[in-house]
Amino acid sequence: MKSLTRQKRFEEVKRMSDGLDRVFIIGCGTCATMAKTGGVEEVGAMKARLQEAGKLVTGAVVIPTACDEMTAVLLEENKKAVEDARCIIVMACALGVQQVNLYLSKPVLPALDTLFIGMEKSPGYFFEACDQCGQCILGETAGICPLTACHKGLLNGPCGGTDKGKCEVDPEKDCAFTLIYERLREQGRLDLMRRYHPPRNHQVLPRPREVRIS
Amino acid sequence: MVSDLKKALGNNKFVITSEIGPPKGTALEKMYQHIEMLKGKVDALNVTDHQSSVMRYPSIGGCLAVRERGGEAVLQMTCRDRNRIALQAELLLAYSRGIKNVLCLTGDAVPVGDHGEARGIFDLDSVQLLHGIRQMEEGYDFGGNELQGAVEFCAGATVTPEAEPLEPQLIKFEKKIDAGAEFFQTQAIYDLERFAGFMEHARQFPVKILAGIVLLSSARMARFMNENVPGIFVPRELIDEMAAAPKGKALEKGIEIAGRTIKALKEEALCDGVHIMAINREEVVPEILAAAGL
Numbered sequence A: 001m002k003s004l005t006r007q008k009r010f011e012e013v014k015r016m017s018d019g020l021d022r023v024f025i026i027g028c029g030t031c032a033t034m035a036k037t038g039g040v041e042e043v044g045a046m047k048a049r050l051q052e053a054g055k056l057v058t059g060a061v062v063i064p065t066a067c068d069e070m071t072a073v074l075l076e077e078n079k080k081a082v083e084d085a086r087c088i089i090v091m092a093c094a095l096g097v098q099q100v101n102l103y104l105s106k107p108v109l110p111a112l113d114t115l116f117i118g119m120e121k122s123p124g125y126f127f128e129a130c131d132q133c134g135q136c137i138l139g140e141t142a143g144i145c146p147l148t149a150c151h152k153g154l155l156n157g158p159c160g161g162t163d164k165g166k167c168e169v170d171p172e173k174d175c176a177f178t179l180i181y182e183r184l185r186e187q188g189r190l191d192l193m194r195r196y197h198p199p200r201n202h203q204v205l206p207r208p209r210e211v212r213i214s
Numbered sequence B: 001m002v003s004d005l006k007k008a009l010g011n012n013k014f015v016i017t018s019e020i021g022p023p024k025g026t027a028l029e030k031m032y033q034h035i036e037m038l039k040g041k042v043d044a045l046n047v048t049d050h051q052s053s054v055m056r057y058p059s060i061g062g063c064l065a066v067r068e069r070g071g072e073a074v075l076q077m078t079c080r081d082r083n084r085i086a087l088q089a090e091l092l093l094a095y096s097r098g099i100k101n102v103l104c105l106t107g108d109a110v111p112v113g114d115h116g117e118a119r120g121i122f123d124l125d126s127v128q129l130l131h132g133i134r135q136m137e138e139g140y141d142f143g144g145n146e147l148q149g150a151v152e153f154c155a156g157a158t159v160t161p162e163a164e165p166l167e168p169q170l171i172k173f174e175k176k177i178d179a180g181a182e183f184f185q186t187q188a189i190y191d192l193e194r195f196a197g198f199m200e201h202a203r204q205f206p207v208k209i210l211a212g213i214v215l216l217s218s219a220r221m222a223r224f225m226n227e228n229v230p231g232i233f234v235p236r237e238l239i240d241e242m243a244a245a246p247k248g249k250a251l252e253k254g255i256e257i258a259g260r261t262i263k264a265l266k267e268e269a270l271c272d273g274v275h276i277m278a279i280n281r282e283e284v285v286p287e288i289l290a291a292a293g294l
């Protein structure tokens, strides 16, 4: 499981940090390094571009996992450079950004766009496997999630847009219900596809979603 | 009160429906003209619901215009743009204003339309919408709360007889019937032999099938549909026939083919009627009917 990210255009990073001339950059050694969006190399490149754009970079680090509490320790270790900066530019997914935001009061700015939580199916190929809907129906869909694998998140079968087993929105993508159908047929469980799924509960946990574990 | 379309479907007559595509904007004169022209010639007029995810004047507005002109309207309702609360409210409005037929659709995907960044809602799917309508008829809303004054609809859905793979489509077809669909308007069909195969299957169920007729306007359009429109198969011979039409006569040829197809469907009693879609060319529907001898 990885948080998939994409770099924002540099102009957007510049616009966000307009008027904040001293920056500290944080990359992430886990997902963003894997996605090649916030590892050592990308942080180095960002540093150079920001300097070119006239910013003073007070420091740049790649922390092991930006979204955990070790981030606090790393910020402490780089206290001086962090304090000198007027903003922090985070090259991690939005969880990393928000983790840093927990510890600092100065502006924390995302340099990446967070796309989805993905599963690696084959080397380098990630797909969105779960929308965290709170009411898992994988047991009835042969382990394929229609909420993420179907463009429309349908439950009761393919829409009229399905064509030669592919999806209406992209002829490169499989229609979720072709996949579900084929697997259920192999398992001899096509009766599951005939079952009526009532409308989903979109408020299993009303937003903001929270859980307390004691 | 039972809808006129339901009565026609129950009469074992060959039912004819057609379609009105509302404009993008408030220049409604042309739509009104089409309604005036067609209302007496068909059993009911569908009004499309932001077809192809392109924002237009709404289906409910077009249906009201059909009613005001004394026609029978079929409200097309997709699940793309409204959650279950908005869908139900619109059903109440429709029923209160004499619109008693609904065609329940999932809806095209948002990115294919002209507001590609909009959110696709899909709170319900077509099967759940059908189910919900039957529940409203029992006097309860989709949430199980009692209604003050219920509704009564003739509810229909769509099916793609040429879908590939076919079995998932047929499973969904049955689910729609179980959920309460009374009639189906099919995706466009051109090959009667293949359609007869589908009808053999469909005849097991207590539903009425109206075969989809999409007017061919050129050989190019036919080829385009073959390549790009899901579940449409125009046989080689028809494409050749279109291509062989003299310059400027392709549309006439398309009208002839559509008329001929309808005539054959009726004579061979292959299905219960037709749904004619003359996309953006509503004015030629009377010619198609004449070509069909209707």
Ligand code: SF4
Binding pocket: A129, A130, A131, A132, A133, A134, A135, A136, A137, A138, A145, A146, A147, A148
């Ligand atoms: S149904 Fe899909 S989105 Fe919901 S929990 Fe299961 S995998 Fe996740």
Ligand code: SF4
Binding pocket: A149, A150, A151, A152, A153, A154, A157, A158, A159, A160, A161, A162, A163, A166, A167, A168, A169, A174, A175, A176, A177, B109
């Ligand atoms: S083609 Fe299949 S995956 Fe794509 S939106 Fe339709 S049902 Fe969903």
